Amino acid sequence: MCFHRNNVVYCIAFALSIYLVRFLYKTITRYRASKRLNCKEPPSPPQKDRLLGLDFVYQQIVDIQKDRRNASIRELHEKYGPTFSSKFYGSRKIHTVEPQNLQAVMSTDFKSWGVEPLRLFSFDPLIGRGIMGTDGRRWEHSRALLRPAFSRKEISDLPSLEVHVQKLLDKIPRDGSTVNLRPLFTRMALDAASEMLFGESLDMLGNPTPENEAWLQAMNYGQMTLGKRMQLPQWNFFTRDAKFWASCKSVHQFVDAKIEAIARAEKDPTQQRDKHYVLAREVLKETSDPLAIRKELLNVFLPAHEATGVALTNIFFNVARHPHVWNKLRAETLQLPPGQKITYETLKSMEYLQAVISESLRLNPSIGTTSRIALSDTTLPVGGGSQGEAPIYIRKGDIFSVSFYSLHRRKDLFGEDAEQFKPERWVNNHPPRWAYLPFSGGPRVCIGQQMAVTQAAYTIVRFLQTFKDLENRDPVLEFQEQFTLSTQSRNGAKVAFTGALD
Numbered sequence: 001m002c003f004h005r006n007n008v009v010y011c012i013a014f015a016l017s018i019y020l021v022r023f024l025y026k027t028i029t030r031y032r033a034s035k036r037l038n039c040k041e042p043p044s045p046p047q048k049d050r051l052l053g054l055d056f057v058y059q060q061i062v063d064i065q066k067d068r069r070n071a072s073i074r075e076l077h078e079k080y081g082p083t084f085s086s087k088f089y090g091s092r093k094i095h096t097v098e099p100q101n102l103q104a105v106m107s108t109d110f111k112s113w114g115v116e117p118l119r120l121f122s123f124d125p126l127i128g129r130g131i132m133g134t135d136g137r138r139w140e141h142s143r144a145l146l147r148p149a150f151s152r153k154e155i156s157d158l159p160s161l162e163v164h165v166q167k168l169l170d171k172i173p174r175d176g177s178t179v180n181l182r183p184l185f186t187r188m189a190l191d192a193a194s195e196m197l198f199g200e201s202l203d204m205l206g207n208p209t210p211e212n213e214a215w216l217q218a219m220n221y222g223q224m225t226l227g228k229r230m231q232l233p234q235w236n237f238f239t240r241d242a243k244f245w246a247s248c249k250s251v252h253q254f255v256d257a258k259i260e261a262i263a264r265a266e267k268d269p270t271q272q273r274d275k276h277y278v279l280a281r282e283v284l285k286e287t288s289d290p291l292a293i294r295k296e297l298l299n300v301f302l303p304a305h306e307a308t309g310v311a312l313t314n315i316f317f318n319v320a321r322h323p324h325v326w327n328k329l330r331a332e333t334l335q336l337p338p339g340q341k342i343t344y345e346t347l348k349s350m351e352y353l354q355a356v357i358s359e360s361l362r363l364n365p366s367i368g369t370t371s372r373i374a375l376s377d378t379t380l381p382v383g384g385g386s387q388g389e390a391p392i393y394i395r396k397g398d399i400f401s402v403s404f405y406s407l408h409r410r411k412d413l414f415g416e417d418a419e420q421f422k423p424e425r426w427v428n429n430h431p432p433r434w435a436y437l438p439f440s441g442g443p444r445v446c447i448g449q450q451m452a453v454t455q456a457a458y459t460i461v462r463f464l465q466t467f468k469d470l471e472n473r474d475p476v477l478e479f480q481e482q483f484t485l486s487t488q489s490r491n492g493a494k495v496a497f498t499g500a501l502d
């Protein structure tokens with residue numbers, strides 16, 4: 001018995017020594033590599049809990065609850081510079097808005113960084129493994145599978161979009177009364193996204209069935225909780241929110257039924273097929289596993305249905321507060337030959353319209369922040385040392401976090417008027433590379449970028465062709481952020497349109 005106990009003690013001691021030797025070896029190797037590469041530590045704000053950084057975790061939760069997540073990160077950047085580090089759940093987190101660092105993480109040193117260890121655990125219950133939460137070959141496979149859905153042909157399919165836009169315009173009061181555009185844009189984005197995914201719109205703007213409404217509720221709740229799980233990954237295990245699990249189940253049942261119907265239709269030779277790209281049909285060619293199909297679809301649906309609605313709301317929020325911008329947009333639209341069909345090319349050629357979209361995405365990016373985790377030891381080119389000129393040594397497991405919101409408001413990159421909404425800054429002018437990233441960048445750049453900009457541009461032009469005037473009806477002029485998975489305008493966009501031309 002005693003011999004047995006001794007053996008256990010020896011085994012534990014042996015394992016601990018191996019761990020210690022490995023730990024020391026790694027620390028020394030990293031120290032040497034860091035010296036050799038002239039790396040230095042970035043500044044770091046004082047933290048009460050230097051070991052786990054739970055004070056910063058708590059602060060982040062408070063910031064989200066008080067709707068000042070973006071503003072709070074920006075304040076830290078103002079105080080500690082474009083790059084600083086903090087402790088967060090025991091990990092070292094590098095917050096950076098240095099274009100050189102963003103280029104490294106998102107492009108030139110792409111393979112050293114990933115998202116899976118950060119996201120998958122939070123995302124899995126609702127959307128499963130797919131493009132949003134995986135790395136490496138799994139991610140490459142999803143990305144390749146989805147690419148055709150975003151081809152020029154699909155993006156240019158404006159007649160399909162017109163159906164949804166017309167339903168939206170029909171919902172705008174003609175008597176000059178106030179309308180909040182946020183719920184309408186959300187529903188339009190849902191309709192467009194569902195059509196692309198399932199080949200059939202949920203018709204949330206038209207006549208949604210109670211089943212579709214219930215599904216939307218479930219999806220919204222699931223998504224909101226997913227945002228919270230992202231903030232508190234370590235505590236997810238203890239989360240016992242029955243409504244979240246019930247929402248996930250409803251979302252899955254709904255999507256599974258759609259997939260089953262599409263699979264049945266595909267096998268039926270009497271069914272007429274339209275020529276549009278339908279994501280569910282394409283995924284069915286790859287696999288007949290309903291679970292795999294559901295995951296791929298939900299992984300696109302999540303970013304697709306929210307971000308465009310948010311972007312459109314923010315654009316109208318800004319334009320309504322700057323009447324001269326609406327007037328300039330109208331002037332540009334009136335220059336289009338009467339009766340001319342609006343095409344992808346027409347929209348691209350409208351310089352001021354494109355500038356308005358870029359400016360709104362700069363000031364109020366739909367996705368305010370994103371992060372990556374180091375999959376191996378590497379370096380960031382700048383941000384170390386008191387002047388921020390030295391590289392930073394990155395250890396496997398370190399977290400990189402970028403606030404697009406703070407990046408886009410840097411006065412040294414965008415000018416002293418960086419806080420102001422000025423579309424004119426985009427006319428014949430481009431920001432430095434990697435300084436403007438509303439769609440992120442590199443191989444993981446938003447796959448829906450062109451589609452989103454085209455949909456937003458088309459919708460704005462149709463508003464301009466339908467109404468003469470736009471008026472802000474929100475007494476609160478400042479943008480009040482609301483954090484879900486994206487950064488929304490808490491008050492939406494409360495406006496009135498007058499001078500209907502239809």
Ligand code: HEM
Binds near residue numbers: 143308367438
């Ligand atoms: C204005 C609207 C949009 C904005 C501002 C936006 C922004 C972004 C950003 C910043 C990312 C990178 C997130 C990260 O790496 O952490 C992203 C990724 C993504 N977006 Fe968008 N997005 C928009 C619309 C769309 C649309 C319409 C779709 C699909 C129809 C879409 C599909 C995706 C997908 C699938 C990814 C993941 C790409 C990958 O990891 O490879 N997005 N988006």
